[in-house]
Structures are given as structure tokens and as C-alpha cells.
Amino acid sequence: MGTLKHIGWRLVNILPVLLIVSVLTFLIGRLTPGDPIQGQYARTFSPEQIEGIRDAYGLNLPLWQQYVKWIGDLFVAGGGRSIVQEAPVFDILWPNFLNTLVLTAAGVLICAVVGIAIGTVAGAHHRRFADRFSMLFVQVGSNLSVYWFGLILIWIFALQLKWLPVSGMQSRGGGGFGDLLAHLILPGISAALISMLVLARFVRIGIVQEKQSDYYKTFASQGAGGLSLLGKHVGRNILPPVVNIIGLEIGTLITGVLFVESVFNWPGIGTQLLNAVNGKDYPLIQGGVVLIALCYLVVNLVTDVAVDALNPRLRRR
Amino acid sequence: MRTNRWLGVGAALVAAAVVLSGCSNPAGAEDTQAAAGEPQYGGDLVVGLYLEPLALDPHRQGYWETYRVSNNIFEGLTREDTTDTTGPTEIQPALATDWSVSDDGTTWTFDLRDGVTFHDGSDWNAEALDKNVRRISDPTYEFYDESSAAKLKQWFGTLTSGTVVDDDTYQFAFSKPFLGFPRILAQSMATLTIGNPAVWEQYGNDGFADHPEGTGPYKFVSRTVGDRIELEKNEEYWGDEPYVDTITFRIIPNNQTRLASLLSGELDLISYVQPEDVETLEAQGFQVPEGTGSSLLYISYNFTNPAFEDVRVRQALIHGLDRQKLADELYNGYAEPQYSFQPPGNEAYDPEVRDFEYDPEKAIALLEEAGYGEGDLAFTIVVDVANQNTAEWLQSQYKEIGVDVEIVSLDRTSYIARAYGPEENDGLSLDEYGGTYAEWLSQGFAGLAGKGLDPADFPEITGAIDAAASTADPDARIDLWKSAEETLRNEAVVIPTVNLTRYYALGSNVEGFVWPATNWYDLSKVWLAD
Numbered sequence: 028m029g030t031l032k033h034i035g036w037r038l039v040n041i042l043p044v045l046l047i048v049s050v051l052t053f054l055i056g057r058l059t060p061g062d063p064i065q066g067q068y069a070r071t072f073s074p075e076q077i078e079g080i081r082d083a084y085g086l087n088l089p090l091w092q093q094y095v096k097w098i099g100d101l102f103v104a105g106g107g108r109s110i111v112q113e114a115p116v117f118d119i120l121w122p123n124f125l126n127t128l129v130l131t132a133a134g135v136l137i138c139a140v141v142g143i144a145i146g147t148v149a150g151a152h153h154r155r156f157a158d159r160f161s162m163l164f165v166q167v168g169s170n171l172s173v174y175w176f177g178l179i180l181i182w183i184f185a186l187q188l189k190w191l192p193v194s195g196m197q198s199r200g201g202g203g204f205g206d207l208l209a210h211l212i213l214p215g216i217s218a219a220l221i222s223m224l225v226l227a228r229f230v231r232i233g234i235v236q237e238k239q240s241d242y243y244k245t246f247a248s249q250g251a252g253g254l255s256l257l258g259k260h261v262g263r264n265i266l267p268p269v270v271n272i273i274g275l276e277i278g279t280l281i282t283g284v285l286f287v288e289s290v291f292n293w294p295g296i297g298t299q300l301l302n303a304v305n306g307k308d309y310p311l312i313q314g315g316v317v318l319i320a321l322c323y324l325v326v327n328l329v330t331d332v333a334v335d336a337l338n339p340r341l342r343r344r
Numbered sequence: 345m346r347t348n349r350w351l352g353v354g355a356a357l358v359a360a361a362v363v364l365s366g367c368s369n370p371a372g373a374e375d376t377q378a379a380a381g382e383p384q385y386g387g388d389l390v391v392g393l394y395l396e397p398l399a400l401d402p403h404r405q406g407y408w409e410t411y412r413v414s415n416n417i418f419e420g421l422t423r424e425d426t427t428d429t430t431g432p433t434e435i436q437p438a439l440a441t442d443w444s445v446s447d448d449g450t451t452w453t454f455d456l457r458d459g460v461t462f463h464d465g466s467d468w469n470a471e472a473l474d475k476n477v478r479r480i481s482d483p484t485y486e487f488y489d490e491s492s493a494a495k496l497k498q499w500f501g502t503l504t505s506g507t508v509v510d511d512d513t514y515q516f517a518f519s520k521p522f523l524g525f526p527r528i529l530a531q532s533m534a535t536l537t538i539g540n541p542a543v544w545e546q547y548g549n550d551g552f553a554d555h556p557e558g559t560g561p562y563k564f565v566s567r568t569v570g571d572r573i574e575l576e577k578n579e580e581y582w583g584d585e586p587y588v589d590t591i592t593f594r595i596i597p598n599n600q601t602r603l604a605s606l607l608s609g610e611l612d613l614i615s616y617v618q619p620e621d622v623e624t625l626e627a628q629g630f631q632v633p634e635g636t637g638s639s640l641l642y643i644s645y646n647f648t649n650p651a652f653e654d655v656r657v658r659q660a661l662i663h664g665l666d667r668q669k670l671a672d673e674l675y676n677g678y679a680e681p682q683y684s685f686q687p688p689g690n691e692a693y694d695p696e697v698r699d700f701e702y703d704p705e706k707a708i709a710l711l712e713e714a715g716y717g718e719g720d721l722a723f724t725i726v727v728d729v730a731n732q733n734t735a736e737w738l739q740s741q742y743k744e745i746g747v748d749v750e751i752v753s754l755d756r757t758s759y760i761a762r763a764y765g766p767e768e769n770d771g772l773s774l775d776e777y778g779g780t781y782a783e784w785l786s787q788g789f790a791g792l793a794g795k796g797l798d799p800a801d802f803p804e805i806t807g808a809i810d811a812a813a814s815t816a817d818p819d820a821r822i823d824l825w826k827s828a829e830e831t832l833r834n835e836a837v838v839i840p841t842v843n844l845t846r847y848y849a850l851g852s853n854v855e856g857f858v859w860p861a862t863n864w865y866d867l868s869k870v871w872l873a874d
Contacts, residue, residue, distance in 0.1 A: 060761030065794075067398070067406050069764040072498065073790040080494040112569055113399030113553045119569045126571075181604050193604045194596060195571070199388055292596045292605070294571030302396045302570065302597070307757040 034332060041324045045317065049101075052316040053094050053309075061307045062086060063110040084110055097313060107310035111303070116314035120296060124318060126196065127284060127295035133211050134218035134280050134287075139273055142223040146230025151257060153235050162231075165224045173283050177217040177290035184213060194292035214291040218284045222276035229272050233265035267338040274330025278323060383856060387872040389588040392602045392614040396570065396595050399553035402537035403480050403492035408863045409615065411532035413573055413593050415864055417463075418537045418558035421454055421473075422530040424780060424862050427869075429635055431689035431861025432780055435526050439468060439538055439559060449521025449816030456512045460582045462540035463557045463564075470508040475541035477506035477516075479549070487541075489549040495534045498787070499525075521816035527691065527781045532864060561586040561868040570595060587856070587871035606630065606849060612872070613857065617849045619676040631850040635859035636843055638689030639778035640682045642788075643738075643839040646766040646773070648796035651721060656714040658836035661772075662700040663707035664745040665738070671842045674737050679842040685788055685832055687778030688843055689861035692785070692825035699833050699840070707745040718746035723771025726752045728759040731774050738772070764794040778843075780862050782825035785832065786813055792837060805832050 064080045072080070081087050085096070100107035106116030149161045185193040192198060196210050234257070237243055246256055285297030292298070296315055303311035397410035402418045405411065421440035424433035440454040460468040478485035480492045481500050493500075502522065507515040516525070528535055540557035547555055556564045561583065562575035573593040577586050594611065596602040603621050605611045607628065617625070617632060625632050645652040645661075652658055667681035686693045711721060727735040732753045739749040749771070754762060763773035773795065778784060786809045793799055799806045808831045812824035832838070848865070850857055853873040859865065 059758070060765070061757035062761070065764055066757055066760050068495070069760055069791060069794045072787075073793050076494065076497055076790075077794070079497065080491065083490040083494045108550060111398055112396075113401060113404060113550065114569070118554075122568050123570050178600060181601070185608050186604060189608070193608045193610055194601050195594060195605075195610070199390060199592075199610070289598050290601060292594070292598060292601045294568060298595075298597070299570040305756045 030332070030335070034328070037328050037331075041321075041328075044324060045320060048320040049098065049313070049317055050094070052313045053097065056307070056309045056312055057090060057093075063307045063309065066305075066307050067111070086110075097310065100310070101314070101317070106314040109303075109308050109311045111306040111308040112311070116310045119311065120299060120314055120318060123294055123296045123299045126293060127281075127288070127297065129207075130211065130214055130218060130287070130293055130295055131277070131281055131284050133215035134222070134284060135273065135277060137215050137219035138223040138226060138276060138280065141219065142226030143230050143269070145223075145227035147234060147257065149227065150231040150234025150238075153231075153238070158231075161227070165227050168220060169224045171220065173217055173220060173286045174290055176220055177213070177287055180213045180217060181290070196294060214287045214293050217290065218280060218287045221283060222273075222280045225276060225279075226269070226272055230265065230269060233268060234261055237261040237264055267334050270333050270337060271330060274326060274333070277326050277330075281319065281322065381873065383587055383871045384873065385585075385587050385589075385871070387588050388590045388592060389613065389854075389867065389870060389872060390592045390594060390611050391867075392594050392596045392605055392611040394597055394599070394602060394614075394616040396597070397573065397593070400556035400564065400567070400573075401492075401553045402476075402539040402556075402558065403489065403496060404553070405537070406495075406533045408532060412615070412864045413575075414537075414556070415532070415560065416562035416575055416591065416867055417556050417560045417564055418539060419560050420529045420531075420535065420537050421456075422526045424527075424530045424860070426860040426862065426864075426866035427858050428860055429858060431636075431638065432691040432693070433689070433860060433862055435530055438530070439473075443526055445523065445525075445818075447816070449523050449814075449818075450518045452516045452518075452522075452525055453509070454514050454516075456514060457582065458512060460559050461580055462542070462559055463578060464540060464542060465580075466540065466542050468538075468559055469511050470514045471511075472541055473514050473538065474506060474508050476536060476538055477503075479541070479544065480536065481506065487544045487549055489544075492549075496536065498534060498790075499528050499783075500536070520814040522813075523815060523818055523821050524781055524783045524813070528783065531779060531781060562591055565590075581868075584868065586868035588867075591867055606851065609851065612851045612854050613870075614849050615847065617846055619674075619678045619844075619846065621849075622676065622678055622846050625849050629852045631852065631854065631857075632846050633848060633850070633857070633859045634845055635847070636680065636688045636845055636861060637778070637847060637859075637863045638687050638780045638861055639776060639863055640685075640687040640843045641774065641776045641841045642682075642685070643772050643774055643841060644763075644792055644795050645837070645839075646723075646770040646796055647792070647798070647801075648766055649723060649768060649771060651716075651723065651771070654714045655836055656710045657716070657721070659700050660707040660710035660714070660745065661742070661747070662836055662839050663703045663710065664747070665741055665839065665841075666702040667841055668702075670734075670737065670741075674734060675842060675844065678846040679844050681842055682840040684829060685838055685840055686782070686785060686825075686829050689780050690778065690782060690784060691780060692782040692822050692829060694826060694829075697830070697833065700836065704745050711745065711747070716746075719748055721746070722748035722750070723769055724750045724752045724767075726754065726759060726762050726766070726770055726773045728756050728774070729753050730756075734774060766796060772839075778863070782822065783813060785809060785825060785829055788838070789832065797837060802835060802837065805835060805837070808832075 064077055068077055097107050105118055109116055109119055112119055145161050149158045152158045181193050184191045191213055192210050196207060198206050288295040288297040300315045393409045395407060395409040397413045398406050400414050405414055419438045421438060422435050423438040425436050439457050441457050442455040443452060445452050456470055462468060479487050479489050480496045481503050482488055502519045503516060504519050505517045509515050538558060543555050543557050544552050561578050561581045563578050565574040565576050567573045575591045577589050596605060599618050602614050606614050622632050645658060671679040671681050683698045725735045725738055735751045739751060742749050789809060808828035812828045815821050815824050848859055855873050856870045
């Protein structure tokens with residue numbers, strides 16, 4: 028019961044945070060230079076005609092009125108209408124948001140599997156060749172730009188070897204699940220890269236520390252095997268911090284995904300928001316930012332609950 | 345830039361590998377010979393756009409990338425001849441078969457094409473046209489669209505009435521002569537392209553773009569903003585049967601990714617080829633047709649900066665600019681220098697006219713006369729980050745005539761806001777636009793007003809533009825526009841720079857594509873060879 032109550036309380040707390048986020052995104056949009064009508068028409072229309080179009084879109088109303096209208100739209104009008112696309116904001120964002128989730132999930136999976144694998148190998152062979160080699164890899168990889176790394180992958184695997192497609196989510200004429208997976212591999216790896224290497228370091232150092240602890244030395248002296256010792260005992264002890272790191276890295280990963288989407292033309296929310304920012308499409312920018320903020324908050328909450336569940340010492344009564 | 349070059353080198357390596365190993369490239373050079381046969385029907389044409397198109401609504405739409413999609417769905421009363429590569433394009437019948445104007449130039453009568461249906465099967469007739477007209481001009485109409493009306497005001501602000509004469513005849517009456525009307529009707533944005541009124545009657549004005557319907561050769565199937573737009577062949581099309589079954593437009597803003605997707609065969613056609621990629625593409629057997637759209641890149645002054653009140657300063661900055669060198673160095677020669685504000689392909693374009701030729705000595709002398717010695721004149725060039733290299737190039741050019749330029753490089757929206765709301769010390773900003781209609785001059789000039797130019801300060805220009813726009817003499821019209829352009833040119837209110845001569849790239853199996861002397865293309869004539 029206590030846990031449920033705690034989760035409920037955390038959920039309630041999300042609301043004021045979202046409110047603050049909504050006010051900030053609204054104000055940042057309005058108070059920075061540029062507006063959607065000017066962006067589209069300044070080259071060919073006279074300033075008076077542009078004012079007329081602005082009126083038609085309600086952009087000359089007092090700011091507070093525009094804000095209140097938008098908040099209302101969030102609940103009843105699909106997030107308001109995109110000024111540039113002339114369609115309800117959530118209709119535009121939703122499919123792209125799901126695509127971003129797919130890519131993020133692939134990234135998290137690759138990050139967790141490969142990151143833990145590298146970290147474990149390195150930690151288990153502390154100061155031996157495998158450790159030094161994988162840490163060199165980690166060191167180099169951590170300094171790559173995601174953008175550049177993505178282009179390298181395209182060049183090697185799509186243009187030269189022709190194993191995988193360059194861009195998008197589906198081949199000509201559409202394809203099944205296999206086609207989607209083929210499109211997911213390169214962007215997934217690019218998205219996971221940085222977080223994966225951060226995770227590898229944490230896992231490695233976690234294992235190295237555990238290996239110096241008394242319980243480990245005792246077990247080892249009694250002849251406990253390497254793998255079962257790692258899995259049963261070391262693994263359990265380092266699991267909560269690892270989950271914590273993964274939770275934190277999901278945030279980094281979402282940010283990375285926005286770049287990756289551009290390189291691989293993954294039709295996600297990042298591409299969408301970039302377009303919206305370029306066109307200063309207020310309702311779309313605001314809707315997108317609120318959606319992403321909501322994601323962060325939920326991921327945070329889920330991570331906390333998971334860590335609590337994994338670590339009895341943190342459990343609340 | 346670095347990654348760009350790098351990808352170019354990479355692509356060149358791939359090209360070399362393909363040639364050396366003799367392996368077959370699906371979209372590569374070997375198919376070229378097999379292609380020159382009879383046109384074939386069928387297949388899916390995949391087009392890579394560099395910008396997300398705007399709403400697919402005939403009266404709200406803007407941007408050429410939007411029209412490259414939507415002109416497959418919507419048609420106008422007239423159309424430009426999209427097989428003409430030199431221009432000015434001829435105006436051809438589309439949803440109207442014939443048209444005539446009253447002697448005083450104010451009243452246009454259109455005979456409408458018979459036997460045309462919208463994509464839902466409903467009839468195209470004078471009543472349907474009337475609903476289109478009322479949507480953009482009649483506040484008493486139930487589906488009057490304020491947003492469309494505001495956008496079309498430039499051409500329809502002087503419309504006094506639209507009248508259904510009979511089922512196949514319609515009359516537009518304007519308060520002033522408007523001889524440019526038929527060509528304006530064939531344009532892409534802020535004009536009366538025809539949509540199916542049944543759609544806004546059912547879904548409302550805001551709902552139209554979700555269910556776009558017209559009379560064009562392709563029908564709308566689906567759209568995912570940020571990803572793709574899918575169209576299918578209109579089996580009932582009144583004109584020549586289009587070749588490909590479906591057209592998929594994919595939106596790929598990243599230049600390198602769009603190029604790589606074409607190279608890998610995922611796309612058949614792309615827009616906005618970068619000058620540094622032309623050689624790579626041609627080396628691999630891709631088509632990069634030569635041509636010119638009806639547009640130009642131009643530099644405009646910040647008229648709120650007192651330095652530019654002096655015409656000598658404005659002239660000096662034109663004399664100080666070597667546009668041939670700009671085309672050669674910055675665009676690898678895939679651009680042509682421009683000297684007139686009317687772009688190539690425009691009906692009033694004269695390729696012979698020259699403004700102020702490259703003459704740094706004269707530029708320095710003019711600046712001296714205006715009171716600026718070496719290093720006395722300093723200002724900023726405000727650019728979109730995508731044009732940073734152009735700004736750097738200009739900076740070095742102007743250094744040679746003793747002008748100090750500082751570069752302010754901004755993201756696209758901030759750039760537009762700053763360019764059209766300049767700060768005191770701002771000097772120049774960059775734009776690209778144009779069209780085949782002579783009236784473009786008045787649009788371009790109106791745009792300069794947004795940069796602080798007060799039209800009242802240039803009565804000769806506004807007078808010449810008004811005279812040309814509202815002449816009732818068809819024989820004098822083009823000459824009047826030419827003379828308006830000359831007036832504007834002599835006042836040096838804008839610096840024309842170049843226009844691009846490579847813009848689209850196609851796979852080797854794409855046939856029938858023409859880059860016409862306008863800013864879009866006709867995909868209904870395109871077919872795919874095996």
C-alpha cells in the first residue's frame with residue numbers, strides 16, 4: 028500500500044512541474060525573435076498584409092489570452108492547431124512520438140545489453156588485456172559525435188556494403204517487421220553509443236569495487252566459480268545503481284535520438300520539433316516540449332520505483 | 345561542411361569501387377542505355393523533398409516544395425507549360441479551356457472545361473469555382489476562410505465580383521485592370537488553385553488539408569508529417585494518363601542523408617542538390633539536369649541603417665561584388681550571375697540588362713564621394729547559418745573596397761526575424777525567391793518594405809510598378825514591367841546575385857523528367873524504366 032500511495036503522490040507532483048514547463052515553453056516561444064507568419068511570408072508580402080494574416084491566426088491577441096486558449100486546446104482540441112501544417116498538434120505529433128519511442132527503446136536495449144557486456148568483460152579482466160582494449164574502445168567512442176558516427180555507419184553499411192538501408196523506417200512499398208528491424212539497426216546503435224559507453228564504465232567500476240569487498244574475497248577463496256559469483260552476487264549488488272544509470276541515461280538517449288533522427292531521417296518527434304522550431308510553429312513546439320517533459324517525468328518515476336523495488340534498503344514502509 | 349566533403353569523398357570512393365569491381369549498381373550507370381525505350385506505365389516514384397511541405401490546401405499553401413507535391417492533386421484554371429526549359433513558360437488551358445478580357449482590362453471571362461470531376465466524382469463547374477472564389481473573398485459565405493483571404497489579398501484585394509454566367513462560364517471583375525491574371529492563376533502560392541468545395545463543406549476549412557481533393561492527375565492517399573506523403577494515380581483524370589501508379593514524397597531535410605538515400609537507390613528524385621555533390625552523382629550515372637528555375641538569390645539592404653539612404657553607397661556595394669566569381673567559387677560553377685531583380689524565366693526578364701558591373705575602383709570612388717574612406721563603413725551581414733559561407737565570401741569581397749563586415753549567423757527563424765526587423769548597425773541580408781509572372785517585381789519590392797524600405801521614399805519605383813500592374817494595354821504591359829525593373833535597378837535597392845543551374849537529381853532509370861523554367865515540375869509525365 029505504501030508504495031502505491033508513494034507512486035500516487037509522485038504522479039500528483041508531476042502536474043505543477045508540467046504547468047511550469049508549459050508556461051516556460053510558451054514564453055520562450057513568444058519572447059524569442061521570429062514568428063510563423065513572418066517566416067513564411069516576409070519575402071513577398073507587405074508588413075500590413077502580414078499583420079492581417081497574423082490577425083487571422085489569433086497571434087495579435089494578448090499573450091495571456093493566447094496561453095489560456097492553448098491550455099484549453101491541450102485538453103479539448105488536440106493540443107491546438109499547427110499554424111504551419113494546419114492540423115491538430117497531437118495528430119501530427121503522435122505517430123512521430125511513437126516512432127521516437129521505438130527508436131529510443133531500441134537504443135535502451137542496445138545500450139543495456141552491450142554496455143553491461145563491455146563493462147562486465149572489462150571488470151572481470153581488470154587490468155588485463157581485455158580490460159585495456161575495451162576501455163580504449165570506450166574512450167574513443169565516448170568522444171565521437173553522434174552525428175558523425177551516424178554518417179560513418181551509413182557510409183560503411185549502407186553505401187559500401189549495402190547491407191542496410193540509409194534512411195527512414197520502411198523500404199519502397201513498405202515491409203514487415205524484418206524491414207523495420209533492418210531500418211532500426213544503424214540508428215539504434217548511433218543512439219545508444221554514448222550512453223552505452225557510460226554504462227560500461229559504471230558496470231566495470233562496480234565489478235572492480237565488488238571484487239575488492241570482503242564477501243567476494245571469501246567466496247573466491249572458497250573456490251566459487253567466476254561466472255556464478257559474478258551473476259548471483261556481484262550482479263545483484265550492482266543492479267540498483269545500474270538501473271539508476273540506465274534511467275538517467277534514457278534522458279541523454281532521448282536527446283541523442285533527436286540528432287540520430289536527423290541523420291537517418293527517422294520520422295520521429297525530433298525531426299518534427301526541428302521543423303517546428305524552424306517555422307516557429309508555436310502550438311507544435313509547445314505540444315512537443317510538454318510531451319517530452321512528460322516522458323522525462325514518467326521515466327524518472329519508473330526508475331525510482333524500480334530502484335526501490337530492487338534495493339530493499341530503500342524501500343519505504 | 346566538413347562532414348559534407350567527407351561524405352563526398354566517401355561516395356567517390358564507393359563510385360571507384362563500383363567501377364573497379366564491375367559489380368552492378370541497381371540505380372547506377374549501366375541502365376542508361378536500356379532506358380531509352382517506350383514509356384512504361386506503373387511503379388512507385390519516390391521523391392526526396394528537402395523541406396516539410398506546408399498544409400495541402402489550395403488557398404493556404406506556400407513554399408515550392410509544397411507545390412511540387414500539391415500540383416499533382418490540385419489544378420488551376422490555367423497552367424504553365426512545364427515542358428519549356430527556357431521560358432517564359434506559355435500559359436496553357438487547365439480547368440479553363442479559354443479566357444478573354446474586357447477592353448478596359450478589368451473583367452475576365454473563363455470558359456470552364458467540361459467533363460472534369462473532382463477526386464470524389466463530383467462535378468467541376470462554375471458553381472464549384474464560385475465556392476472557391478467565395479472562400480477567399482466573400483465574408484458572407486459560410487466557409488469564408490479568413491486565413492486564405494489574407495494570403496490571397498495581394499491579387500484578389502481588387503476583386504469586386506465573381507459571377508456564374510452559366511454552368512461552364514465564369515466572370516471575375518476587378519476594380520482595376522489586371523492583365524497579369526491568367527499567369528497569376530497558374531502560380532503556386534497565394535492564388536486561386538482549385539479545391540473540391542464538398543470537402544470544406546464536410547470537414548470545414550481547417551479540415552481541408554487532412555482530406556485534400558482537387559482534379560489533378562494524382563489523388564491524396566495519406567500523410568505523416570515529418571515522414572511522407574503518398575499519392576495514387578487518378579484513374580479518371582481528364583488529361584493524359586499519368587505513368588506511375590503511386591508517388592511517395594519523403595521528407596529528408598538533411599542534405600547528406602537525402603544524397604545517400606538517392607545513391608543507395610531508396611529515392612528516385614531529390615530536390616536541392618548541393619553544388620559539391622554534383623560530380624559525385626554524375627560519376628555514378630545519376631542525372632543532374634541543367635536548367636534554371638524562375639528564381640534568384642539576392643541581397644537586400646537594411647534601409648533603417650542611415651548609411652544606405654545614400655544611393656552611392658548602395659551602388660558601391662554592387663560595384664564591389666564580382667558575381668561571376670561568386671558563382672564559380674561558391675557554387676562550383678553551378679550557378680549563373682544575375683543582374684536584374686526579375687529572375688530568369690520571368691515573362692519580363694531581359695538577360696541583357698546590367699546593373700552596376702564589377703569595378704572595385706569605382707566602388708571605392710563612390711564610397712569616397714559619399715564620405716566613407718577606407719574602413720569608415722562598417723556593418724553586419726545577417727545570414728541563416730546555411731548561408732554562412734556566402735557571408736564569409738562577401739566579407740572578403742567587401743574588404744577589398746575598404747568596407748568592414750561583421751557576420752551575424754542565426755538559425756532560420758531568428759534570421760528571418762532579424763532580417764525583417766533589423767538592428768541599427770545591420771547592413772545586408774540574403775534571400776531567395778522569384779517567379780515567372782512579371783508581378784513578382786511588386787511582391788519582391790513589397791518584401792523589401794519589411795526590411796525598412798519605405799515605398800514613399802521611392803515614388804518613381806512605386807509609380808512604375810503601379811502603372812505596369814494596372815495597365816489596360818496588353819501590348820504595353822511587359823515593357824512597362826521592364827521599365828519598372830529598370831527604375832528599381834537604377835535605384836540599387838537590391839543586389840541580385842546568382843541563380844542555381846543544378847537543383848534536382850534523378851536515378852538513371854527515371855525518364856520523362858523535365859526541369860521547366862519555373863519552380864516546380866510535372867510528375868505525371870515521368871516514367872520508370874526497368
